[in-house]
Amino acid sequence: MADKRLSSASDNVIQEKIFEERTLEIGRVARVVKGGRRFRFRALVVVGDSKSQVGIGIAKGSDVTNAVAKAVEVAKKNLIVIPIYKGTLPHDVQSKVGGSNILLKPAAAGTGLIAGGVIRTILEVGGIHNVLSKSLGSSNKVNTAYATISALEKLVPSDKWVTTKAAMVKKEGKS
Numbered sequence: 715m716a717d718k719r720l721s722s723a724s725d726n727v728i729q730e731k732i733f734e735e736r737t738l739e740i741g742r743v744a745r746v747v748k749g750g751r752r753f754r755f756r757a758l759v760v761v762g763d764s765k766s767q768v769g770i771g772i773a774k775g776s777d778v779t780n781a782v783a784k785a786v787e788v789a790k791k792n793l794i795v796i797p798i799y800k801g802t803l804p805h806d807v808q809s810k811v812g813g814s815n816i817l818l819k820p821a822a823a824g825t826g827l828i829a830g831g832v833i834r835t836i837l838e839v840g841g842i843h844n845v846l847s848k849s850l851g852s853s854n855k856v857n858t859a860y861a862t863i864s865a866l867e868k869l870v871p872s873d874k875w876v877t878t879k880a881a882m883v884k885k886e887g888k889s
Contacts, residue, residue, distance in 0.1 A: 733761045734839050735786050738770075738832055739855045740778055758856055759785035761793070762839030768866065769793035770836070770859050794863065797871035802844040804872045809865035813852030816861040821846045832858045840866070 739758040744751040755778050762768035771788030775781030797804055802820040809816050816833065821844040827834050829847035832855050837845055849858060 732763055733790065734764055735789075736760050736835050736839055737782055737785075738835060738859060740781070743774065755781040757781035757785040758859060759789050760836050760839050760859070761786060761789035762836075762841065764839065764841045766796045766798050766841055767793045768796060768836060768840035768863070770863055772856060794867055796840050796842065796866050797869050798842060799872050802842065804869060804875075807865045807868050809861045809868060810851075811861040811864055812854065812857035814854060814857035814861040815850035816858065816865050817848040817850065818862075818865050819846040820844070831855070833862050836862045836866075 737757060737759050739756075741756045741758075742753055743756050744753050746752075754774050754776055756772065756774045757778070758770065758772050759782060760768065760770050769789040769792040771785040771790070771792060773781055773784035773788050775784050799820070801823060803818055804820065806817070806819045808818070818833075821828065823844055825844045825846070827837055827843065827845055827847075829837055829845060830849065833847050833849060836859065837847075852858070
């Protein structure tokens with residue numbers, strides 16, 4: 715019976731390792747109290763399986779490792795599935811969160827990731843290989859990360875597109 719538990723525990727460890735974790739930002743935050751300032755750390759982390767799942771998490775902790783561990787747990791709870799089409803996105807998408815405005819466009823095979831900073835990291839961890847991107851407005855890493863995830867959530871897979879009037883009538887007939 716102990717062997718059974720051991721094998722299931724090792725299976726869980728193997729299953730946990732399929733996600734790639736990358737830290738986007740570590741920040742020191744302060745709380746002012748009577749005796750002075752109390753410092754803690756805030757971590758922004760992206761987690762993905764390099765196939766089609768990606769999630770971001772932000773958390774605070776008393777030290778950096780504690781903050782990163784909490785942020786990874788938050789990111790794993792907030793995973794989204796990206797509809798990837800031939801290594802790129804199925805269509806253009808734009809999203810705005812706070813002051814950050816993100817534009818993502820599909821690109822031909824071999825183009826690579828034309829993206830910088832936070833956007834590049836999120837797309838790499840999500841398993842997207844060919845994308846053109848533009849970050850407009852604020853360069854705040856937290857808002858840029860949330861805007862990128864919001865844009866990826868707006869993507870519609872190519873098999874769900876309505877391209878002709880006949881397909882639209884057929885779709886309405888099902889409903």
